Amino acid sequence: MTPQDASELDVEETLAMVNDRGGRPPGAPSPRSSPASSPSTPAAQASHSAKDTRHRDTPWPEARATAEHAARSVRRRTPVSVTLDDALGLVLAAPLTALTDLPSFDTSAMDGWAVAGPGPWDVRENGVLAGHAQPEPLADGEAIRIATGARVPPDATAVLRSEHGHTDEHARLHPTREVVPGQDIRPRGQECRSGDQLLPLGTLITPAVLGLAAAAGYDTVSVIRRPRAEVLVLGDELLTEGRPHDGLIRDALGPMLPPWLRALGAEVMTVRRVRDDADALYEALKNSPADLIVTTGGTASGPVDHVHPTLRRLDAELLVDGVQVRPGHPMLLARTRENQHLVGLPGNPLAAVSGLLTLAEPLLRTLAGRAAPEPYALPLKDAVHGHPRDTRLVPVTLRADQAVPLHYNGPAMLRGIAAADALAVVPPGGGRPGQVLELIDLPWATAGIQVCFT
Ligand SMILES: Nc1nc2c(c(=O)[nH]1)N[C@H]1C(S)=C(S)[C@@H](COP(=O)(O)OP(=O)(O)OC[C@H]3O[C@@H](n4cnc5c(N)ncnc54)[C@H](O)[C@@H]3O)O[C@H]1N2
Numbered sequence: 001m002t003p004q005d006a007s008e009l010d011v012e013e014t015l016a017m018v019n020d021r022g023g024r025p026p027g028a029p030s031p032r033s034s035p036a037s038s039p040s041t042p043a044a045q046a047s048h049s050a051k052d053t054r055h056r057d058t059p060w061p062e063a064r065a066t067a068e069h070a071a072r073s074v075r076r077r078t079p080v081s082v083t084l085d086d087a088l089g090l091v092l093a094a095p096l097t098a099l100t101d102l103p104s105f106d107t108s109a110m111d112g113w114a115v116a117g118p119g120p121w122d123v124r125e126n127g128v129l130a131g132h133a134q135p136e137p138l139a140d141g142e143a144i145r146i147a148t149g150a151r152v153p154p155d156a157t158a159v160l161r162s163e164h165g166h167t168d169e170h171a172r173l174h175p176t177r178e179v180v181p182g183q184d185i186r187p188r189g190q191e192c193r194s195g196d197q198l199l200p201l202g203t204l205i206t207p208a209v210l211g212l213a214a215a216a217g218y219d220t221v222s223v224i225r226r227p228r229a230e231v232l233v234l235g236d237e238l239l240t241e242g243r244p245h246d247g248l249i250r251d252a253l254g255p256m257l258p259p260w261l262r263a264l265g266a267e268v269m270t271v272r273r274v275r276d277d278a279d280a281l282y283e284a285l286k287n288s289p290a291d292l293i294v295t296t297g298g299t300a301s302g303p304v305d306h307v308h309p310t311l312r313r314l315d316a317e318l319l320v321d322g323v324q325v326r327p328g329h330p331m332l333l334a335r336t337r338e339n340q341h342l343v344g345l346p347g348n349p350l351a352a353v354s355g356l357l358t359l360a361e362p363l364l365r366t367l368a369g370r371a372a373p374e375p376y377a378l379p380l381k382d383a384v385h386g387h388p389r390d391t392r393l394v395p396v397t398l399r400a401d402q403a404v405p406l407h408y409n410g411p412a413m414l415r416g417i418a419a420a421d422a423l424a425v426v427p428p429g430g431g432r433p434g435q436v437l438e439l440i441d442l443p444w445a446t447a448g449i450q451v452c453f454t
């Protein structure tokens with residue numbers, strides 16, 4: 001990044017802060033050339049008293065807690081039974097209880113011979129392979145060739161690995177090292193007995209859980225159904241294809257939100273573009289069958305920002321109306337009717353990400369029955385400037401146990417987040433090199449696309 005880039009980003013960020021205080025409109029002279037209005041100047045802070053709306057803004061941690069609490073108020077939905085093929089990423093609605101002993105029979109752990117008693121042994125003519133019928137019991141002094149996973153004959157006392165024995169010209173098997181009774185036999189029930197609880201209710205179904213469920217005899221599992229989400233993309237300026245032209249821009253949120261919402265546990269029913277028209281938005285909201293409606297844009301107070309008036313018209317209950325976080329402070333959360341919520345994401349794309357992770361993540365996670373991620377923190381590699389009062393969420397990459405802040409982090413930019421592993425939670429006032437900051441993981445950073453988006 002060039003020094004020029006860096007100064008442009010600072011200006012954008014600073015402008016966002018100044019605008020919020022009822023300061024200059026976008027495009028006004030840079031606050032750098034007007035020190036009197038710099039937000040870092042105490043005199044300027046005093047002269048720009050907080051706007052009327054500021055008092056409504058919820059502190060960032062409280063906003064997340066409110067979203068989680070809102071989901072807890074939703075009536076518990078009946079669990080559904082799904083095949084293992086459809087279960088990845090869902091949460092167990094009942095404990096996973098073994099339907100069989102595991103292993104379900106005494107099993108050879110190695111290729112070699114099952115032997116009875118001390119050697120040498122007479123080797124039977126036919127061996128035993130995995131999946132085959134139970135062989136006849138072995139007599140003392142007898143051995144039989146056996147494959148890994150095959151049923152160990154009754155009365156066998158050990159399995160001798162093929163590399164630890166040899167047969168002579170009389171088909172007598174001689175061990176080349178000591179044979180310990182029970183060696184390389186996996187006894188029936190070693191891992192679990194039928195009826196043992198393998199995993200508790202609430203476990204996230206990972207590929208490993210699918211494997212365990214199959215091994216334990218399951219064809220279907222009882223799961224908490226994914227909350228259904230509908231995405232409404234607002235804005236007449238948005239194009240769905242081609243290059244931006246004539247003041248029109250590409251819709252960046254339509255392609256970004258559905259897979260991200262899926263990664264957060266939702267089933268995305270539809271993505272609809274709604275024109276900047278209050279009645280169109282009203283109809284779309286009124287008729288939505290979703291558990292969660294996510295709108296993008298229209299959260300501010302511009303002439304075509306219809307989200308607030310439409311929520312009033314619907315008699316929705318605003319639970320969060322603005323959050324003390326940058327970017328994304330105009331985000332909102334409403335209860336539109338019983339068991340239905342709406343998250344209003346600001347239109348600026350990184351602001352929308354901030355709203356997604358602040359409000360939609362705790363709400364969806366709780367509705368989906370998922371556990372909260374373990375909080376984690378890393379030291380910052382470089383300084384990050386902060387907002388004077390609000391939390392900032394800043395895209396970072398993780399390198400050698402440090403969080404490296406990315407520069408393209410303006411509210412309208414996706415370049416930083418697209419290269420990021422996580423978002424650093426920067427407290428008011430900023431972060432200094434070495435300061436340990438909480439991190440919010442991005443779902444693909446650790447899990448990989450295939451796992452987390454199904
Ligand atoms: N007078 C004020 N104006 C603004 C304030 C404020 O406090 N007072 N806050 C600013 C902040 S911060 C944000 S964030 C935005 C939020 O605006 P809206 O949620 O109403 O969003 P729009 O005005 O519709 O769009 C804002 C911006 O984002 C672009 N956009 C919208 N949707 C998309 C999309 N799907 N893909 C790509 N880009 C999108 C849109 O063209 C605008 O440039 O309000 C500020 N204003």
Ligand code: MOO
Pocket residue numbers: 016326327328329330346348350351411412
């Ligand atoms: O700060 Mo807004 O929330 O520009 O994105």
